[in-house]
Amino acid sequence: MRISELSRRSEVPIASIKFYLRDGLLMPGTPTATNQADYGDAHVRRLRLIRALRDVGGLDLARIARITAAIDADRLPPHDVFGVVQRALDPDTEPPDDDAFRAAEADVDRFLDGVGWTVSDGAPARRSLAEALAALRRLGRPVDATVFRRYAEAIEPLAAWEVSVTPTDVDPSEAVERMAVGTVVFERAIVALRRLAHEHFSRARSRPE
Amino acid sequence: MRISELSRRSEVPIASIKFYLRDGLLMPGTPTATNQADYGDAHVRRLRLIRALRDVGGLDLARIARITAAIDADRLPPHDVFGVVQRALDPDTEPPDDDAFRAAEADVDRFLDGVGWTVSDGAPARRSLAEALAALRRLGRPVDATVFRRYAEAIEPLAAWEVSVTPTDVDPSEAVERMAVGTVVFERAIVALRRLAHEHFSRARSRPE
Numbered sequence: 528m529r530i531s532e533l534s535r536r537s538e539v540p541i542a543s544i545k546f547y548l549r550d551g552l553l554m555p556g557t558p559t560a561t562n563q564a565d566y567g568d569a570h571v572r573r574l575r576l577i578r579a580l581r582d583v584g585g586l587d588l589a590r591i592a593r594i595t596a597a598i599d600a601d602r603l604p605p606h607d608v609f610g611v612v613q614r615a616l617d618p619d620t621e622p623p624d625d626d627a628f629r630a631a632e633a634d635v636d637r638f639l640d641g642v643g644w645t646v647s648d649g650a651p652a653r654r655s656l657a658e659a660l661a662a663l664r665r666l667g668r669p670v671d672a673t674v675f676r677r678y679a680e681a682i683e684p685l686a687a688w689e690v691s692v693t694p695t696d697v698d699p700s701e702a703v704e705r706m707a708v709g710t711v712v713f714e715r716a717i718v719a720l721r722r723l724a725h726e727h728f729s730r731a732r733s734r735p736e
Numbered sequence: 737m738r739i740s741e742l743s744r745r746s747e748v749p750i751a752s753i754k755f756y757l758r759d760g761l762l763m764p765g766t767p768t769a770t771n772q773a774d775y776g777d778a779h780v781r782r783l784r785l786i787r788a789l790r791d792v793g794g795l796d797l798a799r800i801a802r803i804t805a806a807i808d809a810d811r812l813p814p815h816d817v818f819g820v821v822q823r824a825l826d827p828d829t830e831p832p833d834d835d836a837f838r839a840a841e842a843d844v845d846r847f848l849d850g851v852g853w854t855v856s857d858g859a860p861a862r863r864s865l866a867e868a869l870a871a872l873r874r875l876g877r878p879v880d881a882t883v884f885r886r887y888a889e890a891i892e893p894l895a896a897w898e899v900s901v902t903p904t905d906v907d908p909s910e911a912v913e914r915m916a917v918g919t920v921v922f923e924r925a926i927v928a929l930r931r932l933a934h935e936h937f938s939r940a941r942s943r944p945e
């Protein structure tokens with residue numbers, strides 16, 4: 528199909544498609560004539576992925592590019608699909624360099640040991656959790672990392688189930704795509720469900736029978 | 737204290753403080769001399785709040801401004817603290833205008849009825865959930881909103897507990913602050929915990945005993 532048809536089917540404007548082609552997020556089409564190319568279903572699928580990661584996941588183009596690069600990689604180690612996605616989603620900013628943050632990090636490390644999860648030292652989500660803890664303390668809440676215990680208990684069976692239903696018989700590039708979508712789209716859903724449940728229970732509390 | 741001391745105690749650069757003053761996110765200090773003002777603990781606290789919402793919550797200044805405006809409002813209806821925070825956190829973009837999205841919205845509405853949560857029609861998180869569902873479908877997953885059932889079941893007792901431990905005897909402006917922090921900081925924590933649990937269970941699966 529031509530780029531106009533690709534734009535229609537993917538619901539992505541032609542200008543954005545050209546931009547993604549230039550930046551390598553979208554693989555080139557098959558050249559047919561000067562300045563024209565033929566695109567296929569793989570291109571439609573890729574554009575929908577980019578759109579989902581951007582609009583639903585709120586990812587910036589640099590992070591989307593890391594995910595599409597991993598999908599397009601020829602020799603992706605199957606056992607590292609997980610790490611590839613996590614590092615691609617990492618916000619990629621410098622960690623804070625102060626004592627309060629380092630104390631929060633050490634506290635989070637002890638907490639995760641206590642929960643019994645085996646997690647690599649460099650996992651970006653470790654730092655993310657430490658930042659959340661440091662922020663709570665800076666705001667005057669006298670908490671340690673055990674403030675996350677109930678959250679970990681609620682999330683653990685859900686995450687175990689999610690991993691158990693993830694197919695293992697797909698190739699690494701498809702696995703990266705599924706995992707990236709599953710991570711960001713369901714994060715959005717979890718956040719939304721929590722806010723909806725908050726509204727429900729707040730109402731129930733403010734209007735007792 | 738002077739602005740230099742305020743900057744040191746809040747760990748926010750002076751240029752940013754001046755910016756927040758200009759935009760009304762930070763209340764003015766008490767004028768002491770030409771071009772000088774005196775700041776107090778309330779200013780330190782406000783700057784830490786802004787920093788937490790920005791760095792940990794990833795909120796843009798427009799949304800932070802809506803939260804600080806609600807905190808500063810003289811006559812905030814106590815029963816609407818919840819709605820104020822949710823609307824302030826709303827991404828504020830136009831909803832998609834296509835059949836696929838409207839079908840997803842209707843599906844999410846039915847799902848929430850089934851879950852038994854009482855949620856206002858205009859709750860931004862309803863739309864957020866519909867966007868997540870529409871994205872999954874666009875990516876070729878043949879799902880309806882019941883794909884969120886396990887997530888709702890995991891989140892429900894957690895959200896009920898969170899609401900139950902939220903103090904009711906604080907004034908509305910403090911309630912807005914607590915709720916905004918609790919919503920965005922623990923969202924970040926939940927997302928991080930889920931990613932950490934994914935790593936743990938993925939490892940456990942790929943290296944069976």
